Amino acid sequence: MPTATIFLLVLFIGKLISCSEGAPRAFFVFGDSLVDNGNNNYLLTSARADSPPYGIDYPTHRPTGRFSNGFNIPDLISQELGAEATLPYLNPELNGDKLLVGANFASAGIGILNDTGIQFANIIRISTQLQNFEQYQARVSALIGEEQTERLVNGALVLITLGGNDYVNNYFFTPISARRLQYNLQDFSVYIISEYRKILMRLYDLGARRVLVTGSGPLGCVPSSLASRSVNGECAEEPQKASAIFNPLLVQMIQGLNQELGSDIFVAANAMEMQNDFIKDPQAFGFVTSKIACCGQGPYNGIGICTSSSNLCPNRDLYAFWDPFHPSERANKIIVQTLFTGSDKYMTPMNLSTIMAIDSL
Numbered sequence: 001m002p003t004a005t006i007f008l009l010v011l012f013i014g015k016l017i018s019c020s021e022g023a024p025r026a027f028f029v030f031g032d033s034l035v036d037n038g039n040n041n042y043l044l045t046s047a048r049a050d051s052p053p054y055g056i057d058y059p060t061h062r063p064t065g066r067f068s069n070g071f072n073i074p075d076l077i078s079q080e081l082g083a084e085a086t087l088p089y090l091n092p093e094l095n096g097d098k099l100l101v102g103a104n105f106a107s108a109g110i111g112i113l114n115d116t117g118i119q120f121a122n123i124i125r126i127s128t129q130l131q132n133f134e135q136y137q138a139r140v141s142a143l144i145g146e147e148q149t150e151r152l153v154n155g156a157l158v159l160i161t162l163g164g165n166d167y168v169n170n171y172f173f174t175p176i177s178a179r180r181l182q183y184n185l186q187d188f189s190v191y192i193i194s195e196y197r198k199i200l201m202r203l204y205d206l207g208a209r210r211v212l213v214t215g216s217g218p219l220g221c222v223p224s225s226l227a228s229r230s231v232n233g234e235c236a237e238e239p240q241k242a243s244a245i246f247n248p249l250l251v252q253m254i255q256g257l258n259q260e261l262g263s264d265i266f267v268a269a270n271a272m273e274m275q276n277d278f279i280k281d282p283q284a285f286g287f288v289t290s291k292i293a294c295c296g297q298g299p300y301n302g303i304g305i306c307t308s309s310s311n312l313c314p315n316r317d318l319y320a321f322w323d324p325f326h327p328s329e330r331a332n333k334i335i336v337q338t339l340f341t342g343s344d345k346y347m348t349p350m351n352l353s354t355i356m357a358i359d360s361l
């Protein structure tokens with residue numbers, strides 16, 4: 001056999017061994033309420049999903065801090081990876097071998113900007129989430145050594161979800177927010193994208209090598225926007241325009257970043273396109289409605305937040321939105337399916353199943 005063939009064979013066998021003995025790749029999560037799985041329960045903040053009926057369809061049927069009736073997007077990604085769900089970084093049970101699964105650093109209410117979500121008081125802003133990631137790596141190093149830790153982090157899948165709150169809980173939060181006085185919608189979007197880029201570079205510097213970056217959903221179509229900004233049930237124009245500006249800018253920024261780094265480190269998911277599908281034609285996806293939240297009150301169940309005294313639909317699987325802002329577990333399943341198998345309309349430069357196939361070589 002030629003040397004090159006033998007070399008490849010050895011590589012291949014080595015890989016087989018490392019795969020068979022190896023656990024699933026680690027998974028790290030950063031961002032806001034779409035991906036927080038309970039960190040805010042440890043904080044003094046109003047941005048918490050810690051009371052019923054949150055979690056009503058979770059295996060324990062109890063609230064966990066996830067802004068969902070059941071599993072959220074990171075849970076479903078973990079399942080696809082064949083891994084157990086990551087623990088919130090602030091959970092005291094995140095110790096020893098559990099650290100090797102990864103960790104969830106996300107915190108509901110935060111955004112790209114530090115002045116986003118100030119009304120929620122104590123939340124973990126993105127710069128602190130990244131500091132916690134550094135602290136995490138130091139803890140893992142003490143456990144398995146620096147070199148193995150670097151391998152674990154380099155080999156991990158990372159998810160980061162930011163941006164929605166910079167509009168909902170900042171730019172649009174009050175009729176004349178400071179940011180709105182400072183910027184028009186286009187310029188504000190360009191500004192937050194430039195700040196998002198810095199955050200992603202910092203993640204790269206901290207060792208992340210496969211990072212799924214999700215844009216914002218259709219902000220004008222969530223039940224909250226329908227209740228407060230829509231004239232007759234149409235998606236509200238201005239927040240919808242925000243998503244329509246933000247998502248393509250994000251894709252563009254990711255492409256530039258990958259080009260600069262000379263590698264497909266970052267993968268952009270166009271959350272607006274994904275959710276538009278079931279918002280435009282909910283019946284095609286088995287939903288009875290994409291306008292009315294399952295849990296809430298007022299028009300479209302879109303006023304205020306979901307609490308134990310809210311209206312609650314009997315079958316959560318029939319609703320695209322669980323509460324005034326967040327998709328239901330079943331909508332999350334559709335989103336995660338698209339992350340893994342979606343076409344380039346949704347995923348740039350490629351979907352996660354292609355990534356997983358490349359990374360297993």
Ligand SMILES: *[C@@H]1O[C@H](CO)[C@@H](O)[C@H](O)[C@H]1NC(C)=O
Pocket residue numbers: 112113114127195
């Ligand atoms: C947010 O705050 C952190 C910590 O104080 C700081 O390092 C970062 O530059 C700030 N970001 C922006 C966009 O001002």
Ligand SMILES: *[C@@H]1O[C@H](CO)[C@@H](O)[C@H](O)[C@H]1NC(C)=O
Pocket residue numbers: 340341342343344350351353354
């Ligand atoms: C993922 O993306 C690739 C490349 O765009 C495409 O060919 C494939 O059909 C998509 N789905 C799956 C399951 O790989």
